[in-house]
Amino acid sequence: MSYRESRPTVVANGKGRPWALCVTNVGKIAGVFLCLFALNKYVEGDPPQDELFQRDFNWQFRRKRMTSLSNNSNYWLLVQSTSPSFDPSPSKNITTQIGQTVYLHCMVNNLGDKTVSWIRRRDLHLLSVGTETYINEERFSAAHVEGTNDWPLQIKYPQLTDTGLYECQVSSDPKISFFVKLNVLEPKTEILGTRPLYVKTGTSINLTCVISDSPEPPIFVFWYHNDRMINYDTDRGKISLQKGEEDAAISTLYIKDAQPTDSGNYTCGPSNSDATSISVFFLNGENPAAIQRDASVSRASSGDHLKILEFFLLVFPWYLLR
Structure with a gap:
């Protein structure tokens, strides 16, 4: 009996079969790597597309809400109402x-x-x-x-x-x-008019006292004739006090049918300022210029007498000591 050696049968296209097997295997390997890559991405935490969409939607919603609140005046009123x-x-x-x-x-x-x-x-x-x-x-x-x-x-x-x-x-x-x-x-007191004041017998005396730089009127204003207060002499006179303009108060003194006995110094004394005075003289057929001239001569004469007295007081002791 004769034996025949068995050998693999060679197909006519045997040269193309290894290439086909290689392509098939490479495809499988590539598929495996793609699956592993996708799985690795998922494990590392990359969110799926629907989660990304949800996050973006939430952010856009919050941003629009904050924008609408910042543009709403009620929002700022709320902030202001809770702050000092x-x-x-x-x-x-x-x-x-x-x-x-x-x-x-x-x-x-x-x-x-x-x-x-x-x-x-x-x-x-x-x-x-x-x-x-x-x-x-x-x-x-x-x-x-x-x-x-x-x-x-x-x-x-x-x-x-x-x-x-x-x-x-x-x-x-x-x-x-x-x-x-x-x-x-600091309140200041002033009696308006020329100094001294000259009046005729039988006329009236009308004095105006202005207290300036006085935001509040003085509680009282006392008027004095020489050393006597005359606020309550209402037979021939009247005293008033009123608020003026620009932090000022005004007090007036009115005396009708003035007589020579009304001559002398008149003083305006407010409660919130220093007092001020004015001298009143009566005319007896003379004009004010003559009275002023006589007064000047009188003052000059008095001054000369004082100088003589001072000289005597200085010289007389020295004469005694000789």
């Missing part, structure tokens, strides 16, 4: 006079846990914090009344040196300030 702010009603320019107690007002809304301080801008001196005073001068004090939003600074007996700018400061973040300018005036 100043009430604009108190005056920023206060005028007073020497010796009259004055209050600088500062009204704060929504103060919360913040504090109010007063600072004198002239020297940056801290005057008060809350209800405590931080200056060793009793004229200054914090005058807050519990339960109110007013935090005034009280100044007793103000002086001319107290004139200037004062700052009311709230300890918010950032700090806010309200400024008040204080003007302290």
Whole structure:
């Protein structure tokens, strides 16, 4: 019996079969790598497209909402209503006079846990914090009344040196300030008309006393004839007091049917200023120029007599000591 050696059958296109197998295997390997790449991306946390869309949608919604709120006036009103702010009603320019107690007002809304301080801008001196005073001068004090939003600074007996700018400061973040300018005036008294005043017998005496730089009228004005107060002499006279313009007060003295006994010095003495006087003379057939000339001669004569007396007092002791 004869045996035949078995050999693989060679196909006519046997040369193309290994190439086909290679392409098939490469395709499988590439598919595996693509799957691994996609899986790795998913494991590392890259969100799917629907999640990216949801995030973008939420961001756009929030952005539009914030934009609409910022453009809404009610939003800013809400912010302002919860933050400290100043009430604009108190005056920023206060005028007073020497010796009259004055209050600088500062009204704060929504103060919360913040504090109010007063600072004198002239020297940056801290005057008060809350209800405590931080200056060793009793004229200054914090005058807050519990339960109110007013935090005034009280100044007793103000002086001319107290004139200037004062700052009311709230300890918010950032700090806010309200400024008040204080003007302290010194009243002046003047009787209008020429000095001295000449009148004829039987005419009237009409004197006008002006108290300037006086924000508040004086409590009283006393008139004196020589050394006697005449406010209550109503038989032939009348005294009035009224508020004038530009921080002024006016007091008038009227005496009808004036007689020579009414001659002398008349003094206007307001309660808030120094007194001032005027001399009244009566004409007896002479003109004012002649009276003034006689008065000048009289004063000159009196002056000469005084000089002679002084000379005598100086020379006589020296003569005795010789």
